[in-house]
Amino acid sequence: MVRVTPQRKAILQVLRRAHAHLTADEIYAAVRAEVPRISLGTVYRNLEILAAMGLIQKIASGSGPMRFDGNPSRHVHLRCERCGTLEDLPMKKPFDPLEYVDASLGHVVRGVTMEFHGLCRRCAAETDT
Secondary structure, eight states: OOOOOHHHHHHHHHHHHOSSOEEHHHHHHHHHTTSTTOOHHHHHHHHHHHHHTTSSEEEOOSSSOOEEESOOSOOOEEEETTTOOEEEOOOSSOOOGGGGOOGGGOOOOOOOOOEEEEOOHHHHHHHHO
């Protein structure tokens, strides 16, 4: 069992309050306001632990730093081609990409990362004007 330390609790709270998918550096800056003596290494270690526990998601990108999502449920993201923001993309119907995996072939799927590319609401609105 993994102990709930004040540092781990602060990191999780920062991620759950965030309306964005933060980098480790952004999380570190936000957590330092609550836990001034925390180190960047501690933040990195705890992000790995929280992800392994399934409490947060790590979002890897081919370009740019790793981002972290405080919402551990399966959902999709939109990456804005203009400003680079990464945000949750609400779906009209429940969507589970694992329903399309043919398990009879013997593959073991441990996770799904789904990302749409386009324009966020702000950039789309600016384009219309």
